[in-house]
Amino acid sequence: MLVEAQRNRGVVRRVTGLARSTPGRLSLVALLLIVASLLVGALTAVAVQRRSAALEVLADRSEPLAFAAQEVYRSMADADATAASAFLSGGVESADLRRRYEADVAKAAAALSTATGEITRSPELSTALSTLSGQLPVYTGLVETARAHNRQGNPVGAAYLREASDLMRSRLLPAAQELYRVETRNVVRDLEDAGAWPWLEALLGTLLLAALVMAQRYLTRRTNRVFNVGLVAASVACVVSLLWVLVASLVVVSDASAGKDGAAAVDVLARARIATLTARGNEMLTLVSRGSGTLYEKRYAEVSGELKGLLDQAGHQPPTSAVRQAGDHYEQWQQAHAKVREADEKGEYTTAVGLALGSDAGGAAVAFDKLGADLVEALGRSRAELTDTIAGARGALSGAVPVVVLLALLTAAASTAGLWQRLKEYR
Amino acid sequence: MTGRRSGGVIAFAAVLALVTGCAPVPSGAPGIGGGSVVPPRPADVTESVVPSGTAAGPESCDATASLRPVGLPPAGQMPDGSRMKVIQDRGRLIVGVDQNTYLMGFRNPFSGELEGFDVDMAREVARAVFGDPTRIQFKVLTSEARIPALEDRQVDIVVRTMTVNCERWQKVSFSTIYYQAGQRVLVPSTSDVTGIESLGGRRVCATKGSSSLANVADAPSEPIAVSVPNWTDCLVMLQQGQVDAISTDDTILAGFAAQDPYTKIVGPPFTAEPYGMAFPKQDEDFVRFVNALLERLRADGTWASIHRRWLGTPPAPPVAAYRD
Numbered sequence: 001m002l003v004e005a006q007r008n009r010g011v012v013r014r015v016t017g018l019a020r021s022t023p024g025r026l027s028l029v030a031l032l033l034i035v036a037s038l039l040v041g042a043l044t045a046v047a048v049q050r051r052s053a054a055l056e057v058l059a060d061r062s063e064p065l066a067f068a069a070q071e072v073y074r075s076m077a078d079a080d081a082t083a084a085s086a087f088l089s090g091g092v093e094s095a096d097l098r099r100r101y102e103a104d105v106a107k108a109a110a111a112l113s114t115a116t117g118e119i120t121r122s123p124e125l126s127t128a129l130s131t132l133s134g135q136l137p138v139y140t141g142l143v144e145t146a147r148a149h150n151r152q153g154n155p156v157g158a159a160y161l162r163e164a165s166d167l168m169r170s171r172l173l174p175a176a177q178e179l180y181r182v183e184t185r186n187v188v189r190d191l192e193d194a195g196a197w198p199w200l201e202a203l204l205g206t207l208l209l210a211a212l213v214m215a216q217r218y219l220t221r222r223t224n225r226v227f228n229v230g231l232v233a234a235s236v237a238c239v240v241s242l243l244w245v246l247v248a249s250l251v252v253v254s255d256a257s258a259g260k261d262g263a264a265a266v267d268v269l270a271r272a273r274i275a276t277l278t279a280r281g282n283e284m285l286t287l288v289s290r291g292s293g294t295l296y297e298k299r300y301a302e303v304s305g306e307l308k309g310l311l312d313q314a315g316h317q318p319p320t321s322a323v324r325q326a327g328d329h330y331e332q333w334q335q336a337h338a339k340v341r342e343a344d345e346k347g348e349y350t351t352a353v354g355l356a357l358g359s360d361a362g363g364a365a366v367a368f369d370k371l372g373a374d375l376v377e378a379l380g381r382s383r384a385e386l387t388d389t390i391a392g393a394r395g396a397l398s399g400a401v402p403v404v405v406l407l408a409l410l411t412a413a414a415s416t417a418g419l420w421q422r423l424k425e426y427r
Numbered sequence: 428m429t430g431r432r433s434g435g436v437i438a439f440a441a442v443l444a445l446v447t448g449c450a451p452v453p454s455g456a457p458g459i460g461g462g463s464v465v466p467p468r469p470a471d472v473t474e475s476v477v478p479s480g481t482a483a484g485p486e487s488c489d490a491t492a493s494l495r496p497v498g499l500p501p502a503g504q505m506p507d508g509s510r511m512k513v514i515q516d517r518g519r520l521i522v523g524v525d526q527n528t529y530l531m532g533f534r535n536p537f538s539g540e541l542e543g544f545d546v547d548m549a550r551e552v553a554r555a556v557f558g559d560p561t562r563i564q565f566k567v568l569t570s571e572a573r574i575p576a577l578e579d580r581q582v583d584i585v586v587r588t589m590t591v592n593c594e595r596w597q598k599v600s601f602s603t604i605y606y607q608a609g610q611r612v613l614v615p616s617t618s619d620v621t622g623i624e625s626l627g628g629r630r631v632c633a634t635k636g637s638s639s640l641a642n643v644a645d646a647p648s649e650p651i652a653v654s655v656p657n658w659t660d661c662l663v664m665l666q667q668g669q670v671d672a673i674s675t676d677d678t679i680l681a682g683f684a685a686q687d688p689y690t691k692i693v694g695p696p697f698t699a700e701p702y703g704m705a706f707p708k709q710d711e712d713f714v715r716f717v718n719a720l721l722e723r724l725r726a727d728g729t730w731a732s733i734h735r736r737w738l739g740t741p742p743a744p745p746v747a748a749y750r751d
Contacts, residue, residue: 090539138467154686155526155533156666159469159659166470290526290534290541291566291581347519347564353539 022222023426029215030419034412037238040208041408044201044245045401051194051252052397058190059390064114066183066263067383070270071111072132073176077277079104080168083143084284087161089357092151105140112136115179125182131175139167158288165285180270187263194393195256198249205242212238212415223422230418234411241407248396255393262386265317269379272310272326276375279303280368283337287344287356297341304334320381326374333367340364468669469660473635474653488593491701492750493603494711496719502558510713511556514583520556522549523568523576523585527657529682530737531588541565544678544737548605548704549586551729555720569656571636574598577707584704584717588676590638591703600710601703602717603747605730608676609696610642613683615665620672622694626650629671632661639675642698650674662687676700678738701745722747 082101086093116129142164149157212235219228282300286293311330314323336355339362344352356364505511514520524546525532532545550560566582573589576582577599588608591601612631614620620629627648633640635654644652653670655661661673662683673683680692706714724730725744734741 088539090537092537135465135467142467149686150536152686153536155529155536155682156659156662156686157536158534159527159657159663162657162660163467163469163663167467170470171465289567291523291564292568292572347521349565 023423026222026419026423026426029218030416030423033211033215033234033415033419036208036211037234037408037411037415040204041241041404041411044204044241044408045404047198047201048245048249048397048400048404051196051198051249052394052401054190054193055252055390055394055397058187058194059387059394062183062186062190063387063390066180066187068111068114069176069180069183072108072115073173073180074270074274074277075104075108075111076136076168076172076176077274077281079108079139080165080173081277081281081284083146083161084165084281084288085357087146087150087158088284088288088353093147101143105136108136115183122182122186125179128175128178128182131171132179135167135172135175139164139172142167165281184263184267188260191256191259191263195253195260197253198246201245201249202242205238205245208411209235209238209242212411215415215419219419219422223425228418228422230414230416230421232418234414234418237407237410237414241404241411244403244407245400248400251396252393255389255396259386259389259393261317262382262389265314265382266379266386268310268314269323269375269382272307272314273372273375273379275303275307275310276368276371279307283340283356283364287340287349287353290349291344300337304337314378320378322374322378322381326371326378329367329371329374332362333364333371336362336364336367466667466669468667469655469657469663471635471656472653472660472664473655474630475651488596489748489750490591490593490596490601491604491703492748493601493703493718494714495749495751496715496722499555499716499719499723502555505556509716510583510710511716514713515556519562519564520549520553520584521564521566521582522552523573523582523587524549524565525587525658526565526567527659528588528679529659529686531678531682532586533682541567544606544733545586545588547733547736548724549584551724551733552584552586552704552717552720555716569636570634571656573636573705577705580707583710583713584706586704588679588702589705590676590700592638595705598708600706600708600714602706602714603721603749604701604703604745605721605724606678606702607745608678608700608702610639610675610698610700611677611680611692611696612694613665613673613680613690613692614671616689616691618671618691618693620693623650623674623697624648624694626672626674630669632664632670632673633675634658634661637675638698638700643674646697658682665690681738718747718749 079101082097082104086097086101089097112129112132116133142160146157146160146164149155149160212231216228216231216235219231220226279300282296282303286296286300289296308330311323311327315327340352340355343349343355354363358365360366500506500511503515505515524541525543526534526541528543528545530543532541532543534540535542546565549565550563553563554560556562566576568576568582568585568587570587573585573587574595577585585599589595589601590608591604595601610623612620612623612626620626623643623646625648626646627650629650630653631643631650632653632655633643635656640652640654643650650672653664655664658675658679661670661675664670665673665683666687673680677692677696684690684692704717706717721730724733725747730744731741
C-alpha cells in the first residue's frame with residue numbers, strides 16, 4: 001500500500017516536474033498541436049463532407065425528383081386538355097391528338113415511377129403518390145371507355161369523358177400539384193443546406209492557426225530563434241487548408257444562391273407551362289359545354305390572368321428570347337380566344353370550334369402550341385442552367401476532403417518535427 | 428480449450444444474443460397503400476334527395492292547356508312589335524336544348540352536331556320564323572338550368588324533354604303538348620326489378636331539377652333518389668354499378684336502352700309527362716305563334732315524319748288543348 005502510494009507520488013512528481021521543465025513543456029505543446037490539428041482536420045473534413053453530401057442529394061435526387069414531379073403534373077394537365085380537344089374535334093379523334101394523349105400518359109406513368117421510388121424520403125407525400133398511381137389507370141380506363149362509346153356513336157361516351165375529366169381535375173391534378181410543391185420545396189431546402197456559410201470551418205482553421213502562432217512565439221521566447229521551420233511549415237499547411245476550404249465553400253455558397261434563383265426561375269416557368277395547359281383545357285370545355293360553359297370561361301380568365309403574371313415574372317429575370325416570344329404568343333392566344341368567344345356568343349358555333357382547333361395562323365390552337373413550345377424551350381434552358389450551377393458547386397468541393405485530411409496530417413507532422421528539433425537540444 | 432473457458436464463451440454469447448435480441452428496430456418504410464378503393468363517379472352526384480313537392484300530384488290547374496293560336500304569319504315577315512320580330516331582326520333563334528339525351532337532343536359523336544326529336548322540332552320553329560332551319564343557335568342546358576335560362580332571357584325558347592306542369596307555369600309559359608311521354612324504369616337486364624314499386628331502398632338515378640327526380644323521391648316505395656347533372660351520367664352510374672335503376676320518361680329510357688343492350692325497360696308508365704316548349708312568361712305572342720305552328724306540323728305530317736326519324740312509327744299526335 002505504502003510502497004504503491006510512494007510510487008504514485010513519484011509518478012506525479014515526475015510528471016509535474018516534467019511539465020515545469022522546458023522539455024516537458026515542449027513535449028506537451030507538441031502533443032497538443034498534434035491533437036488540435038488532427039481534430040480540426042477531422043471536423044473540417046466532416047463539415048465539407050456534409051456540404052458535399054447535400055449537393056449530391058440535390059443533384060442526384062431532389063432536382064431530378066422535382067423535375068419528375070413537374071413532368072407528372074404537366075403531362076396530366078396536357079392529357080386532360082388533349083382529351084377535351086379530341087372530343088371537341090368530333091368524329092374519330094385525329095391521330096395527332098391521340099399520339100399526344102398517349103405520349104402524355106406514358107410520360108406521366110414513367111415520371112410517376114421515378115417520383116414513387118423515393119416515397120420513403122418524403123412520407124408526407126405517400127397519400128398524393130398513392131392517389132396518383134392508383135387513379136391514373138382509372139383515368140385512362142374512363143377515357144378508353146369514352147372512346148369505345150364514341151366509336152359506336154353513343155352519347156354516353158361524352159359522359160364518361162366528363163367523368164374522366166372530373167377525376168383528373170378533382171383528384172389527380174391536386175395530388176400532382178402537391179407532389180410538385182413538396183419536391184420543389186425540397187430542392188430549395190437542399191440548396192440552403194449546401195449554401196450555409198462556412199462559419200465552423202473558418203473558426204476551426206483560425207483557432208488552429210492561432211495555436212500554431214502561439215507555439216511559435218513561445219519557442220521564440222525560449223530559444224531566441226525567430227522562426228521554427230517545422231512550425232512555419234505547419235502554419236503554411238494550415239493556412240492552405242483553411243483557404244482551400246473557405247474558397248471552395250464560398251464558391252458553393254454563391255452557386256447555391258444562384259441555384260435558388262435558378263430554381264425559382266424553373267418554378268415560374270413550370271407553373272406557366274401548366275397554367276397554359278389548364279387554360280387550354282378550360283377553353284375546350286367551354287366549347288364542349290356549348291352555351292352552359294360560363295364556369296369554364298371564368299376559370300379560363302382566372303388561369304390566363306395567373307399565366308400573364310407568371311410570364312411577367314419570368315420576364316423580370318434577364319429574359320431569354322423564348323420568354324419574350326412567349327409573351328407575344330400569349331397575346332396572340334388571348335386575341336384568338338376573344339375571337340372564339342365572339343363567334344360562339346354570336347351563335348356561330350362551327351366557326352368558333354374551327355377557330356379554337358384549326359391550324360390557320362390566327363387560330364387559338366396555333367398560338368397555344370407556339371406558347372407551349374416557347375415555354376418548353378425556356379424551361380429546358382433554365383433547368384440546364386440550374387443543373388450546371390449545381391454541377392459547378394459540386395466541382396468546387398471535389399478533392400476538398402482528401403486535401404483537408406492530408407494537410408491536417410502535414411500540420412501535425414510538421415509541428416511535431418519542428419518541436420522535436422528543439423527537444424533534441426535538451427538531450 | 429478448458430471447460431471453464433468454453434462455459435464463459437457460451438455465457439458471453441448468450442448475453443450478446445440477449446442484448447442484441449431485446450431491441451427490435453422496425454422498418455420505417457410506409458405501407459404500400461391502395462387499401463381503400465375510391466371508384467370514379469360523375470361530377471356533382473347528390474344522394475337521398477328530399478321530396479321536392481314538384482311531383483305530378485293532383486294538379487291545381489289544367490297544365491296542358493296553352494294559349495290559343497292567332498294565325499301564322501309567313502316566314503320572314505313577323506309582325507312589328509312582336510317577340511318574333513325581335514328574333515327575326517337578331518338573325519337567329521336561340522334555343523335551349525340538351526346534348527345528352529339520345530334520340531331527343533344529343534351530340535352526334537361523329538359530326539359533333541346536335542340532333543334528335545327536340546332539335547328537329549326547334550329547327551321547325553326557326554324555319555317558321557326565318558324560312559331557314561339553320562338560323563338557330565343552340566345553348567345546351569341541364570334540367571336544372573332550363574327555367575333560370577328563360578327567366579334571364581339567355582334563350583328564346585326551351586325544347587328539352589320538358590314536362591308541362593302547374594308549378595312551372597308559374598314561372599314560364601308552355602306551348603301545347605308536342606310529345607306525350609310517361610315515366611318508367613330502366614334496370615340492368617339481369618335485375619329482378621319489375622317497376623317503381625319494387626325499388627324500395629334501392630338507388631335510383633335522375634337528373635337535378637327534373638320532374639322525374641321529384642317523382643322518384645315521392646314514390647311510395649321510397650327508393651333512394653340519386654341525382655346527377657346530365658342524363659347520360661345516370662347511364663354511367665348504372666354501368667358502373669353505382670345505382671340500381673334509372674327512372675325517367677320512356678323516351679329518354681329508350682335512348683339508354685339503344686346505347687346499352689344489357690338494360691331493359693320495366694313496369695308500366697306511372698306518370699304522364701306531357702312535353703311542351705317553354706318560353707319566358709311574358710312572351711305570349713311567341714307562344715301563340717308556336718302553337719299555330721304546332722297545329723300545322725300535326726296536320727301536315729311533319730310531326731309524324733320527325734317522330735318516325737327518331738322514335739319509330741308515329742302514333743296520333745297529342746291533341747292540343749287551349750285555355751283561351
